[in-house]
Each structure stands twice: as C-alpha cells, then as structure tokens.
Amino acid sequence: MNRKILVGLILIFFGYMVVALPSCKDPEHDKHAEAGKYTCPMHPQIVNNGPGSCPICGMDLVPVNSAGGKNELSLSDSQIQMANIRTVKISSSSFSTSKVLNGRLIVNPERTALVSSRYSGRVEKLYVRETGGRVNKGQALFQVYSEELQTLQQDYLLQLKQVAAFPDEKIYSSMREAAKNKLRLFGVSDTQIRSLEQSAKTSPLLTVFSNASGTVTELNITEGQYVAEGSQVLKLENFDQLWLEMDVYPNEIAGLSIGTKVKASINGMNENEQTVQIDFISPQLDPSTQILKVRAPIHNPGNLQAGMQATVFLPVSEISDAMSLPLDAVVRDEKGAHVWVKTSKNTFSPKMVKTGAESSDQIIILSGLEDVKEVVISGAYLLSSEFILKKGTDPMAGHDMSKM
Template sequence: MERKRFVKSLVLVTLAPSLFIAACRNEKKAAASQNYTCPMHPQIIKDVPGSCPICGMDLVPVSSGSDKNELILMNSQIQLANITTMQIAQSNFGTSKVLNARLVTNPELSEVISSRYAGRIERLFVKETGRQVSKGQALFQIYSEELQTLQQDYLLQVKQVAAFPNEKIYVTLGEAAKSKLRLFGYSNPQIENLVRSNKISPFVTVNATASGIVNEVSVSEGQYVSEGSPIIRLENFNQLWVEADVYPGEASSIKVGTPVKVSVYGFPELEQTVEINFISPQIDPSSQILKVRGPIQSQGKLQSGMQATVLLNTAKINNAVALPLNAVIRDGKGAHVWIKTGKNTFAPKMVTTGQEDENQIVIISGLENVKEVVVSGAYLLSSEFILKKGSDAMTKHNMSKM
C-alpha cells in the first residue's frame, strides 16, 4: 500500500513541471491570439495593447468569438442601428447618366427687324433690351427721301387711274407702285391713310412683325442707316433649346430622336421629356465634348442662360437583381453585402456588381439562394463584426473565386 502511494507521488512530481509548462504555453498562446482595436476606429487591429494611431484612444481587447462568420444581435441593437432588410426580387433596371446642360435661345424663332431703305432713325420707341414686344407694336420711325419719292409716285398713279379708269396700263402701274411701298414696309392701313390724306411724308413708322423679347437694339436716335441694316432683334422665349455636353464615349448612346428628361434648376415642376434633334458632328477642341440639343417649352417661366440637367438612359437590363447603393460595401477586397441567415443573425456575402445609377446597383452574382439582404445599416454591421471577431468580415472569403 505504501509502495503504491509512493509511486503516485512520484508520478505527480514528475508530471507537475510538464503540466505547468503546458499551461504556461497555452496561456502564452491565448495571450498571443488576443487582438486589440480602437472603439472609435474599428479598422485599427493590433495584437498588442497600445494607442490608436488615428485618435490616440487606448485600444481595447476584442473577443474572437465563434469561428462562424456570423453576427447575432439583440432586437435593441437592430433598432438602434436601423438595420432593415429586403426580399430579393428580379425587376427591370435602367441606368442613366446626368449631363450638364443649359438653355439657349432658338435662332429659328428669332426675328430681326431691319431697315428696308436708307435713312435716318428719327425716333426709337423701344430703346432697352428685355422689353416684351407685341406683333404690330411701333418700334421706330425713320426719315427717308427714297420713301418720300415712292409715296409721290404712288399718289400720281392713283390719280392717273382715277382720270383714266379704262386704261389698264395705269392700273398696272398703280399696283406696281403699291407693291413697292409694301416691299419697303408700308402696311395696307398706312397705304390707305396715304391715299385718304393725299399727303406725302418722309417719315415712316415701322411696326414689329412678330412678338418677342427685345434682345438687341443696334442703333440710336439720329443715326443714319443703310438699306438692310439691322435695327432691333427679337427673341421668342416660348420655345428654347436645351444644349447638353456629351463626351465622345457617350455619344454612341444618343441618336436623333432619343428622348431625355430635362430638369431646370429652380423649376423642378417644369421637368419635361425632350427629343434630341441635333448632334454636333464635331468635337469642341478646347473642351473635348460634343453638343447635343433639343427643343423645350418655356411655359412662360424659362429663359435663355438657365442651367439644367439632362438625364440620359444608357442601358436597360431585364430581370435584374438590383439593390440600393448603401447595401453594398466596396473596398480593396471587392464588394460584399450582409444577408439575413436567421432570426437576428447576419452574415457577409461576396458579390459581383454590374451597372449602377444614382440610387441602385445591379448584382450579377453572389446572391444565389439568398432570400433577404440588409439594405440599411450594412456599415454598422461590418464595424460590429470587427469589434466582436477582431478581424475583417471578408477575411475568410476566397477572393479568387469571385
């Protein structure tokens, strides 16, 4: 009996140092596997205590937790982080691009009032730009000796016709003289008044031939002008042009007749769909862009010079899986999302992305057999994962297979 006790004591004495050494090794191994992170910057992970190189806070230990690449949160944590999910579904997806644009006057609707005869501008009834002018409104009065001669010739022919009503030659000459007055801007009421008063005058009042906004006044009172000299330029703002900038690489998605949505800054209620009716055949050498344009209705509010944006549809994908942009986290390792794997349980999933617009992004692969995806709070989940696990959420993923 005494011998058995002696043997047991000898075994314990012999094994004690080995157990102590193994325990120390395990303790050292556990200590070596301990990671530390910054509460404010969870991307900072070190294997020794210290301070955060960004904010200077003391690093805190993180638990490695389970080896499973999942997060389990409480209901309060989910509500506080505003974590919401959506069911995976296929839908039609269209990508678009925003083009810088501006409103310019439509020269096809511009009207230039010019002098039809040489003379002196006696009076200007419209002297400043920006004024609204109606059709038939008096614009200026001009003194012209040539016009006085035409008036005198017409009155002579009228008298000849009255004296010899059966002579066709006088009727023909009278019509010719009347046509000359019309060519020089005389209206029918002015011609009738000339005949009625039987008085010639070297002054004639020129009226607007169209309605519009005075864009330019090229003369001043007392100035002599020649035949054909421009006097006043009128712009019609009822219809304008929207002119957009397009880079050469984007030009292939635009054709004459392509519909685009136009929004003018300050007038969101006037958003319109416009068809492109012109594509510049030449690149601007200074800016390396092409100009495209289309007509836009001003509805009495829009003016030339206003800034606008043009929304150009660049692609359309049928039966696509599209997620909000905030649902996808992109870094140097690629792109991943957080999926819901159970009640209050979430896991990261590597995905391959495709086309995107200002709101959504297409997922090409990676969500097969996935039913629910986190659409808000994904970044907070990644930060929580680092704090709990001590490593990045995508560390265990094989990037080469994606």
C-alpha cells in the same frame, strides 16, 4: 464619544456591503451566460457553448450579444426610425447604363430675329431704349422720318385715283397693286395702307413694329440718328427654347444618331432635369480637341440661361430583366460587396453579393440574393457601423468572396 459612534457606523456600513453585494448578483443571469453561446470578438467563427479562450488569438470568449444571432443585428422601432432604415422587396426590372457627357446651354440662332431698316432716314422716336427688355410681336419699336417713304405713298394715292377714273382699264389696277406691294416691301402694314387710303394724306413718318417676340440683346440706334437702308437696328433673342451642346469623343459616336434621346441635368438645378432628343451631329471633328459637337433643343421653363453647364447621360445598354438596387444599398470595401437583408421583424443580417454594371444611381446584383425576399436600401452603412460597435467585428469576417 461622538468619534466612537462614527467609527461604529462606518463598520456597520462596510459589513452590510460585504453581505449584500453577493446577494445582489442575478443567479439567472450567470446561469444564462454559462448556458449560452460564447464567441471571440475578433474571430466570430469561433463559437463555444461556454466561457473559454479563442484558439486563434487567445482572447477570452464573450457571450453572443442578445441583439440578434452571431451574424444578425436587432434594432428597436425607434432605432430603425432614427437611422432611416428602409427596405424593399426583391424584384426584377429593366436596367440601363449610361455614359456621362459634358454639355452647355447656348442660344438657339434659329429663334433669333434681326430688325433692319428697309429705307434710309432719321430716327425720330425710339420706343425701346435698352437691352434686356422684353418685346412682343406687333409692339412699336421706333419711328423713322423718310422722304423716300413719302414718295411711295404719293405714288400709291395716284394709282388709286387712276383706278377710280378708269375702272375698266386693267393696267391701272395692276399699277395700283404694284405700288401697294412696294409699300409692303418697305415695311408698311396693311392697316397703315388702309389708313392711307382713308385719309388720302401722305406722311414722311412711319412707325416700325416688331415682327417677332423676344429679348433685346443688341440696340444699334439712338434718337436723331440717321440709318441707311439695310442697316441692323436691333437684335431679338427668343430664350423659350435653347440648344444643349454636348462634347462627344469619337469612340462614343457609335451609340448616337439623329433622334437618340438623352437625359440632361443642369448643374446646380437638378429640378430642371429633362429628356431631350438629338437633332444634329457635327460632321467634322475638332482637330485641336478631338471632340465632336452634338446638339439637342431644350425647353426653357424660365430660369435657364445660355452659358449654364449641364451633365448629360448617354444611354449605353439596357437589360430588360435584371435585379438592381440603389447604389446606397451596397456596402463595398476591400473584402468585397455586401448588402443587409431583413431576416425577421427588426432583425437584419449582412449578405455578400456579386455586383455587375452600374448607372448613376443603380447597380446590378449578379448573385447572392437568390433566397432573399427583402433588402435594406437606406441605412446600410449605419447598420454595418452598428454591427461593428455591438459585435466587435466586421460583418463580412469569415466570408469568402471567391465562392460568389
């Protein structure tokens, strides 16, 4: 009995489906599909008012997608936001092209300070003990013991006594100044000389102070070591300003002169991009590399170091009135180049263009946008992919590049 009831219920269900499914079809949808335009997925130039087959490939024609016309693409607000679709109004502006040069940062030797011993003696105390440390102008570097220095001090005190004893004799005044200048030549400061005058006591010990600020890159003495007159004690480098050295081939030198401004970007540190001015062009070509060295001073904000590599953009030409777009706005393939233009709200259409010169981030549009007001500058490649997905064809199918 239960089995008969189950079979009956199954028959009733299938009967309902046979009757109900045809009635679920939307007559308005069929009417719209038959009344709308139909096109071939592979040949969008084939358009009929009704269903049929493509005369080229024989495929069944499909209704034109409601997401825009046959060569348009409509997106929702959320799709535009997710795809980062951004547009810009068409306008003319100045455009410049540039060549890319290799460069590197090197130490500026004009800001190098060498500290040498002005007399022979023994290093009694060393205040700077390692390289890499920062030294400020006027900072104590080391203390030296020198009998020669003590002799000079005694001579100066003697001349002071002579001047005091014979104030009207000019010869003693001249001898006093000569003794004072000799102390200065040996590195004794005016403050130390005044202290000597007040105390009237000589000392074989003298503290040597730095005459420049910088970083210690060489240290050639130790405590207890004897130094000779003229020997180099330490070396200071000022890294606040470095040199940007560039490699230039002979055919590029025509566009360079003293004072030419170039844009430099330190590799891996694009936030430190600077515009620098060339102040030196080597007069001699390196015979082994066929390269000229060109140099420009560059400011160091604090995180640049000698040895870093740089990319330098040498200006080649400049056009004052040109229609240019960002490189990402132009989609290029074997058929040519095209951009996406905004035809109405949230609706975009591909437009073939003829391009000209380009820089590192901009490209000139020679023709194709004469009647266009707004162009997509971000998300162009995503629009092309979406078009192919929805329309089943290339956005530039049927366009003739030879007519540009």
